Amino acid sequence: MKLRPTLALLLAFTLTGAYAQSAADLGAGNGARKVSSLPLKPTPDQATAAKLSAGFLTRFHYAAQPLDDAMSAKIYKAYFDALDGEKVFFTQADMARFAPLKGQFDDAIWNQDLSGPFSVFNLYVQRAVDRMSYARSLLKDGFDFSGNESYNYDRKKADWPKDRAELDTLWRQRTMNDWLRLKLAGKTDDDIRKTLDKRYSSYIDRVRQLDGEDAFQAFMNAYAESTDPHTDYLGPRAAENFDISMKLSLEGIGAVLQPRDEYTQVREVVPAGPAAKSGKVHVGDRIVAIGQGDTGPMVDVIGWRLDDVVNRIRGKKDTTVRLEILPADAGLDGKHEIVTLVRQKVSIEEQAAKKKILDIKEGNVTRKIGVIELPTFYSDFGARRDGDKNFKSATRDVAKLLGELKAAGVEGVVMDLRNNGGGSLTEANELTGLFIDKGPVVQVRDARGAVDVQGDDEPGMSWSGPMAVLVNRGSASASEIFAAAIQDYGRGLIVGQPTFGKGTVQNLVDLDRFGNGNKEKPQFGELKMTIAEFFRINGGSTQLKGVTPDIAFPKSGDEKDFGESTYDNALPWTQIPPADYKPVADLKAYLGQLQSKHDTRVAKAPGWKLMLDELAQYRKMRDKTSISLNLAQRQAERKDQDALQADFRARHKAIDGDTGNDDDRASLDDGLNANERSLKSELKAEKEAKKAADPQLDETARILFDAVGLIKGDSKLAAEVLPYGGRYSDSAVASGSPEKPATPVSH
Structure with missing residues (x-):
């Protein structure tokens, strides 16, 4: 799974520091750039890499498509969406000038002549600098906010501006809004002028540092992502x-x-x-x-x-x-x-598996519920291939944490896979093996139609007691394989929101292995290419549909803009015959009781009601596409927002206690980008966010609390809902589990 920001947004992230955490840490090499000289020109290596990529994508992609005029038109649209998806740099005249390229990008790749796509990128750089320079020029005189103008900031479906005059109007409104946000936050005009001038100047500097690798990466990703949403070209840096x-x-x-x-x-x-x-x-x-x-x-x-x-x-x-x-x-x-x-x-x-224990109390009963948070299905493929016994592995780490949780006496385990975008297919398979005795986990169908059933051949379980898997819309790919297998086996409860819906498998192709790559330094990059589709062991696919929770939590509303179903070129949902497997338990035996207890509890839970109110406010703000540029109107809106946020803070304090955040304005828009705030305040806010209550995790733990109580009170029920009739339970509910080793063996 991935998010696909436009290049303009990527530049903004670079300035604000969000990109710093994805590129983050720490290290390598020689050689660097300051300001790139225009026009940027493609290199012979890039032309070779483009043709090599086309060879693989047209022959070995799971849904291979010819690189012809039809594909060229798709690349054309994707390229301009990546560079100027908000339609704030190019004009209708520019688009008319570039229109012939719509049918020429296929020839550019096959003929190894990338001058066309580079000419687009060069104009993008020039326009980005020009627009920011224009915004800077407006700061001297300031603005009149007594009119009735509005700024339409969601321009994905807008037309391209007719001409420079229309662009100027658009950028004047953008700059007015930047100014007004700072003014509403209490900044003086002099401070606002200095802040915005510095912001726009920094943006210009970043744009001028874009180089030929950035241009090539943007173009090749437009091609790769036109084949399917999860195929990518990765330049040497990426x-x-x-x-x-x-x-x-x-x-x-x-x-x-x-x-x-x-x-x-x-x-x-x-x-x-x-x-x-x-x-x-x-x-x-x-x-x-x-x-x-x-x-x-x-x-x-x-x-x-x-x-x-x-x-x-x-x-x-x-x-x-x-x-x-x-x-x-x-x-x-x-x-x-x-x-x-x-x-x-x-x-x-930071991205490794982590554990914690929640003490859930109801009446006179307190139970320990273990939580394992897994941000990604990571694996050090190279170390594993080389036989390193200590290679980094999500499964190995989770197995170790399960052992520690068992030693601490937990009675249930929550696997928290929220916002886990996937990773290694092998890790998803082996991680499932920690919770089942043995059997198939996933079916993988390649481009020829051949189906490979992958599974766990190693007997025993690292945890066989009650478990739940907490998911949301950001749970994708390997997360969906794991959740689907747990659900199909009846092994545990799936709780949360419907998942992303990514049912495809990608493989990395090192282009330097196939080109004339005799140089010591990588020169052609890699292709992350869709080569297969995975299916649940029940024969269904997670593609488009995702995994539907057994107990559903409220949706955030992001499903309109986020998820496999939002991609125009997503593969369709299909199904194949089920694998040879047998469910190990039947959770329907107590699912109705758990749902009823959940509904009763959240109906009167202040924290849950607060979460719903905040979600409703989030959806309301997200659905807005324009904003007033009238000071009085914005002040009135800000006053309403201030009152609403004050109410939210008071309710949080009543529920969570004092979190140490006494800044009543902290939750209001301060008009600043992240890198314009002090690092100290930024880190403090992140620390406080980590300490904030998590009603969805807490409720999932309470659902497991209920499950344990029902199991303890009814031995017949326990035999139905625990694996293998409860024979292998290693929780406080029963005993006698044959355990898997703490270091799982690769299958």
Whole structure:
């Protein structure tokens, strides 16, 4: 699963620091860019990579389509959507000029002539700089907010602006809204002018740093994603970051970085990494220069792109990097410090499986419910292939946590897969094996129609007591494989919202293996290509439909804009014959009772009612597409919002107690981008968010509390709803489970 922001949004993320956490940490290489020289031109390597990609996509994709004029038209639409999906840079005249390209992108790839797509990207860069320069020019005189104008900010379905005059009107309204947001937050005109001028200037700097790899990546992704929503082209930089996200480790210094003004700032120091062990690198420090080895020259990196700075810091294990740092507590003229670090393998534990125990009390009864949060199905494929016994694996980590939860005496386990976008198919298969004795888990059908049934051949379970899987719209792919198998076996309750609906399997193709890639450094990138479709063991697919919970929680409303069903080119839902499997329990025996108890409880739960009210407000605000530019009207709206948020805060405080946040304005729009706030306040807000009540998780734990109570009170029921008649239960409900080893063996 993925979100697909336009390139314009990606630039905005780069400025605000959201991109910093996806590119984050920490390290590698040499060479960097400051300002790219226009026009950007394609390289021979890129032309080769494009043709290689086309060869694979037209022959080996699960739903292979010819690269012809029809596909060219799809690429054309996807490319302009990626560059200017909000229609704020190009005009109708531009689109008329580029119209002939609609039928030429196929020829551009086959003939290895990428001048057409690069000409589009070059104009995009020019227009982005021009528009931001125009916005800056408006700041001198300020604005009159006494009129009745409105700003229509949702332009996905709008027409392209007719001409420059219409563009100017659009950007004047955008700039007015930026100004008005800051004004409503209490900023003076002088402060507003300085803030916005700095913001727009920084945006221009970021745009001017876009290079040929960015242009090629945008174009090739337009082609890849025109075949299906989950096929991607990964340039060398993107391929490296994808690899890191899967294995949750890299070779670097152990510091999460983000852009802030002209500096690269340390956002987080990873425990046990080289930076942390040195004691000389701290949150808030700014990196001003980088040197390689003990004697290499220090290269000034002020104003550089984040990924260029990261590229210089990462490097091979046991090599040395020197950082020139402006300490967090020093002013801009403060004394710089030189820190010498030896790169090591660093684990990114933030995305690893984690556990906690919830003590659920009802009347005089208290039960421990274990929770395992799994953000992604990660696996270090390389270490696993090389026979490393300690390779990073979601299944291995969860098995270890289950052992710890059992030792702590939990009576039920919640697998929290909310917003888990998937990952390794093998991990999904093996993780399911921790909760069943043995049997099929998933069916995989390739492009030839051949079906491979994959499953768990290892007897025993790491946990055979009551369990629930908590999912939402962001649970996709491998998460859906796991949840569907647990549901089909009757092994546990699926609780939450309908899942994403991604039922396809992707494989990585290293293009350097097939091109004339004799260079030491990767040059052609990788293709993440859909090669198969997976099916539930009951024969149905999760494609489009996702997994429907046994006990449903309220939908957020995002399903209109988020999920497989929102893609125009998503594969259709199909089904195949079921695998040879037998459910291990029948949860229908007590599902009605659990649903009734849930309904009764949430009907009078203040926290649940508050969640529903906040969801309703979220949907209302999300459905708006325009906003007034009249100061009096906006002040009245802000007053209403202030009263509503004050009510929400008071209700939260009554339910959760004092969370330590006394800022009554914290939940209101301050008009700032993330990188314009202090890092200290940003980190504080994130810390408070982590401490906030989680009514959906709490209610899932209470549903398991009810399940345990029903099982304990009725041995016949226990035999129906626990696996294998309760013979293998390892919870407090019963005993005698043959356990799987804590380190699962690859099947």
